[in-house]
Amino acid sequence: NAGVTQTPKFRVLKTGQSMTLLCAQDMNHEYMYWYRQDPGMGLRLIHYSVGEGTTAKGEVPDGYNVSRLKKQNFLLGLESAAPSQTSVYFCASTIPGLSNEQFFGPGTRLTVL
């Protein structure tokens, strides 16, 4: 049982390049989330999904797109990377219910030059 995995772990991009971050979970969770974490700031929600084929905007969605074609996968895309998108990106998942515990992947460290 791998839990939540993220690919890649590290990436360096040049301004204007595009890339896709992959999040996969094997816990059959309905809800999935993408966050970014910057120094001195809390995790901020970029986009989230409440089920296969659904996506919704979070607090900081600009410059990102997402897709959830399969229940176990949640993809985060950067169409034209900017230095302001240099950050650590975390994916999380959970099941609907009373508990708000989210299970996080190990993160992707992205640097945009």
Added chain:
Amino acid sequence: RKEVEQDPGPFNVPEGATVAFNCTYSNSASQSFFWYRQDCRKEPKLLMSVYSSGNEDGRFTAQLNRASQYISLLIRDSKLSDSATYLCVVPSGGYNKLIFGAGTRLAVHP
């Protein structure tokens, strides 16, 4: 005012010390609260949930003061392994969404 505010620290304490962190939140309608732990360069993990006035789990005690809108985390008999950043977390709307504080860093030294 930020939705969740924490003292960033760092708190530098010797082994065996008792240390307390506070967190204030702005949404008075929040019913549940959480403390997550994040080790350096790792993902956050749930440490404790607080649904009523408080919760205790071994050396860790979380307390809630709804009137003043703050949550505290008390760690007794600190261990070296307690060194980490502690994130105060509050639910935000539906779909199990969460708002994270920036975290309080704890460093326990021998």
